[in-house]
Amino acid sequence: MTPPLSASAFxxxxxxxxxxxxxVGDWRDHNRNHKGPWGPVHGVMIHHTVTRGSARTVELxxxxxxxxxxxxxxxVITQDGKVHLVGYGRADHAGPGDDDVLRAVIAEKRLPADNEQNTDGNRHFSGFEYENPGxxxxxxxxxxxxxxxxAAPVCRRHGWNERSVIGHLECQPGKVDPRGFTMASTRKRILDRLK
Known part of the structure; x- marks a missing residue:
């Protein structure tokens, strides 16, 4: 079981x-925990926002x-590279995902194709949105x-490797985010940083 980091540790x-x-605002207590538990957490999920404009993106x-x-x-990571913390706890970012993908993330193994939506992703992933039209x-x-x-420092604190970082498109059928770079290249960058 991997409990979420405290907001301060994050x-x-x-x-x-x-x-x-x-x-941003009351980010430490801003969450959707009344909709279900957050945790155990097993990874980090990356998205793009389908927006332009930093202030508008952060607010959304x-x-x-x-x-x-x-x-x-x-x-939220805006195009200048700044990280805006907007919530902590259960967040509406992952939605229903594939349980086989979740098991692969937990085992830090190669991801299978996502073909089901039978697992609560919001419970098991931290999420970062990147400002980009996608x-x-x-x-x-x-x-x-x-x-x-x-995402690397979250992995470092949990003792995870780069395979604990996935794109939304790798966990939920029909999703395309993030678009504009590959998750393979992202995981390589994270692996290099974790070294």
Missing amino acids: LSALKAEGPTVAE CRKGYSGLPGPLCHG DGKDPWPAAQLEAVER
């Missing part, structure tokens, strides 16, 4: 890796929208790609 882990971190991820209340992740054409600035590695 913040400390991020700051130890050197990014600029912004604490913090508050959500009529069909999906916030927080929509734990951290059209596959919009550039990912170098600062933001470097910030994709910011």
Whole structure:
């Protein structure tokens, strides 16, 4: 069983890796825990926001929208590479995913194809949203790609390797995020940082 880090430990882990971190509102207590448990956690899930504009993106991820209340992740990474903490606890980011993928993440093995939506991903993953339209054409600035590695400190604190970091598209059929870089390249960057 892997309990989630405390909010303070999560913040400390991020700051130890050197990014600029912004604490947004009551992020430590802003969550969807009334909808179910958060934990045990087994990995980090990466998304893109399908938005433009940092302030608008952070606000959307913090508050959500009529069909999906916030927080929509734990951290929003804007195109300048800044990490905005918007929630902590259960967040509406992963939705239902594939239990075979979750088992592979737990075992830190190669991921199988996702073909089911039978597991509560919001319970088992920390989530980072990256500000990007997700059209596959919009550039990912170098600062933001470097910030994709910011999942590494969470892995380091839990004793996980790079296989504990997945994209939404690897866990839920029909999802395409993140689009614009590969999860294989991301895991390689995280592996290098963890060394």
